[in-house]
Amino acid sequence: MPERDLDVAEMPSLTPVSTMEPVDLVRADGGVPLTGKKARQGKLGVIGWLSISWLALVTLAAILAPILPIDDPNQVTASIARQPPGTDGHIFGGDGLGRDLFSRIIWGGRSSLLIGTLSVLLGLVLGGLLGLVAGYFRGRADGVLTGGFDVLLSFPQLILALTLVTVFASGEGVTATRRTVVLILALGVVSIPVLGRITRANTLTWTQREFVLAARALGAKQREIMFREVLPNVLPAMFSIALLGVAVVIVAEGGLSLLGVGTQLPRPSWGNIIAEGRSELRDSPHIVIIPTIIIFLTVFALNYLGDVVRARFDVRESAL
Amino acid sequence: MPVLLRRFIHLVVVLFCVTLFVALLTSMLPGDPVNSIAGFAPEEQKEQIREQLGLDDPIPVQYGRWLSDFVTGDLGSYWTVTGDRPVVDRVKDALPVSIQLMVYAQVLALVVAIPLGVATAYRAGSRFDRGSNFTAFGLLALPNFALALILAYYVGVQLGWLPVTGYVAPSEDFVEHLRRMAMPAIALAVGQIAVYMRLLRSDMIATLQEDFITMAKSKGVSPRRVLWRHALRPSSLTLLTVAGLNVGTLIGSAVVIEVIFSLPGLGSLLYESITSRQYIAFQSLVAIIAVGYVMLNFLVDVLYAVLDPRIRHARA
Numbered sequence: 124m125p126e127r128d129l130d131v132a133e134m135p136s137l138t139p140v141s142t143m144e145p146v147d148l149v150r151a152d153g154g155v156p157l158t159g160k161k162a163r164q165g166k167l168g169v170i171g172w173l174s175i176s177w178l179a180l181v182t183l184a185a186i187l188a189p190i191l192p193i194d195d196p197n198q199v200t201a202s203i204a205r206q207p208p209g210t211d212g213h214i215f216g217g218d219g220l221g222r223d224l225f226s227r228i229i230w231g232g233r234s235s236l237l238i239g240t241l242s243v244l245l246g247l248v249l250g251g252l253l254g255l256v257a258g259y260f261r262g263r264a265d266g267v268l269t270g271g272f273d274v275l276l277s278f279p280q281l282i283l284a285l286t287l288v289t290v291f292a293s294g295e296g297v298t299a300t301r302r303t304v305v306l307i308l309a310l311g312v313v314s315i316p317v318l319g320r321i322t323r324a325n326t327l328t329w330t331q332r333e334f335v336l337a338a339r340a341l342g343a344k345q346r347e348i349m350f351r352e353v354l355p356n357v358l359p360a361m362f363s364i365a366l367l368g369v370a371v372v373i374v375a376e377g378g379l380s381l382l383g384v385g386t387q388l389p390r391p392s393w394g395n396i397i398a399e400g401r402s403e404l405r406d407s408p409h410i411v412i413i414p415t416i417i418i419f420l421t422v423f424a425l426n427y428l429g430d431v432v433r434a435r436f437d438v439r440e441s442a443l
Numbered sequence: 444m445p446v447l448l449r450r451f452i453h454l455v456v457v458l459f460c461v462t463l464f465v466a467l468l469t470s471m472l473p474g475d476p477v478n479s480i481a482g483f484a485p486e487e488q489k490e491q492i493r494e495q496l497g498l499d500d501p502i503p504v505q506y507g508r509w510l511s512d513f514v515t516g517d518l519g520s521y522w523t524v525t526g527d528r529p530v531v532d533r534v535k536d537a538l539p540v541s542i543q544l545m546v547y548a549q550v551l552a553l554v555v556a557i558p559l560g561v562a563t564a565y566r567a568g569s570r571f572d573r574g575s576n577f578t579a580f581g582l583l584a585l586p587n588f589a590l591a592l593i594l595a596y597y598v599g600v601q602l603g604w605l606p607v608t609g610y611v612a613p614s615e616d617f618v619e620h621l622r623r624m625a626m627p628a629i630a631l632a633v634g635q636i637a638v639y640m641r642l643l644r645s646d647m648i649a650t651l652q653e654d655f656i657t658m659a660k661s662k663g664v665s666p667r668r669v670l671w672r673h674a675l676r677p678s679s680l681t682l683l684t685v686a687g688l689n690v691g692t693l694i695g696s697a698v699v700i701e702v703i704f705s706l707p708g709l710g711s712l713l714y715e716s717i718t719s720r721q722y723i724a725f726q727s728l729v730a731i732i733a734v735g736y737v738m739l740n741f742l743v744d745v746l747y748a749v750l751d752p753r754i755r756h757a758r759a
Binding site: 270273274277278279280281282285286289290291293294370374377378381382383384397401404405408411412415418419420422423426427 | 453456457460461465468471472473479580581583584585586588589592593595596600691692694695696698699702703713714717718720722725729732733736737740
């Protein structure tokens with residue numbers, strides 16, 4: 124079957140305007156040539172390996188936090204309050220209250236990475252499924268789902284997350300666990316339309332391919348075609364966007380922390396360490412600068428790897 | 444159906460969904476919403492609030508009332524122990540501050556990104572190109588609130604060049620106004636610069652391979668003129684659309700930046716309404732932001748259709 128020329132008008136969300144629509148969660152500068160020759164070819168290169176190592180390091184530290192020989196992140200030692208890195212063997216120094224900053228960063232990574240991965244996973248599963256259905260069956264299902272994605276995207280994303288968290292987990296008596304769960308759900312909801320749209324767009328292209336037609340001719344069931352033939356081809360696109368998504372969510376949690384609705388203190392997250400350090404900025408800038416560097420490296424690594432995956436599989440939202 | 448009409452229908456549907464969601468916000472508060480809104484209030488005031496918000500009414504009635512209040516400029520009240528004050532009074536003062544901040548950031552981002560994008564596209568592959576690209580890629584990984592704090596520390600505190608907090612209206616003292624807005628605008632603009640530069644660069648590289656560019660070159664048009672006159676124009680359309688649509692990102696970031704630099708804009712009001720649990724004010728602020736964003740998106744779409752004949756004439 125010759126590749127059908129897709130009519131722009133048939134795809135309401137894929138008119139040229141929409142394909143260019145920058146999505147906060149993704150920074151959809153899709154198709155922009157990458158930095159570095161290696162990344163352009165979809166190879167890891169030195170920076171790629173460094174990125175993987177860094178992510179492995181922070182993930183491992185976050186997972187192993189309870190058994191690592193570090194201070195309790197909430198233990199207050201008055202003598203190290205606001206002290207610079209290196210004081211009394213505390214490598215990152217103390218925070219404003221005198222808690223060990225190194226330990227808070229490790230435990231903070233637990234919150235930040237947990238929120239980042241779980242909410243994107245939520246978006247990946249729900250958005251992916253809906254996008255797959257929309258792109259595979261097209262027609263009315265597509266119209267409704269795409270419309271739904273558009274409505275969700277018509278809210279500035281941070282504001283939507285902020286609203287959900289404020290309504291469902293602010294005020295007195297909100298436990299840290301409730302706040303974290305609501306953060307994951309809220310940021311997950313925000314990422315559904317982003318992942319849904321990218322999945323739909325890619326599903327549309329792959330569904331046109333000959334092997335799908337062949338599977339159909341052989342009498343395969345719809346569900347089999349969707350999950351066995353189409354989905355494996357769409358996964359790289361979803362995965363590359365998901366990597367960027369984790370980075371964006373980590374930053375978004377930081378933004379929400381500064382607005383007072385990030386991870387609930389005293390439970391640390393990279394974002395709320397920065398938010399707390401704000402008041403000590405004048406005399407103890409390290410409380411802000413150290414977590415900033417950690418977030419920067421993590422986001423950089425995720426962005427870089429996302430781009431490598433994207434280059435490798437030639438993923439473009441506008442690939443239609 | 445013409446494209447513009449379809450866009451308009453889309454606008455109406457989206458506006459309906461967004462406002463419905465916002466209108467029902469307060470009733471979604473866990474527990475008795477009135478306790479969250481004014482827990483301190485005596486029973487009769489609670490009754491009055493309940494009455495005013497119509498929390499017991501069916502949803503269409505609640506929505507209708509909220510909408511008619513909203514469009515007539517009644518944004519509800521701040522409920523405090525000492526009585527209630529209308530939200531709209533403070534919004535009037537805050538809105539210009541937020542708009543100024545976003546306009547400055549956007550203009551700054553474009554002013555820096557366009558020459559950089561053009562230059563890197565022209566010298567694609569050179570050391571300058573690779574350097575700029577890599578810097579841009581790095582800047583994308585720097586959260587703007589972190590950048591804001593670092594700027595505040597180094598430029599504001601260490602060097603003492605610029606005041607760290609506060610706002611001065613342009614009508615009062617324009618130079619001081621710009622001094623106060625400089626750091627917030629830079630913090631907001633940096634991330635956008637990276638996006639715009641990379642976008643324009645890739646677009647320009649594609650344009651530079653078109654036949655009409657070769658034609659212009661062979662006619663002996665100077666490289667400068669080819670770049671700025673012949674190549675930038677077709678490439679800038681995408682950039683401008685993205686810049687318009689990027690306002691969504693900008694709004695979210697601006698809220699955080701305003702709080703950091705204590706600028707009395709919508710973001711600061713939003714923050715204040717969260718910390719002091721003024722949910723009615725919160726609801727109205729979210730509505731203003733969301734509706735503003737939806738309308739702006741619509742305008743960008745229309746503008747795009749007007750500018751680009753291919754879209755205007757697309758069969759729908």
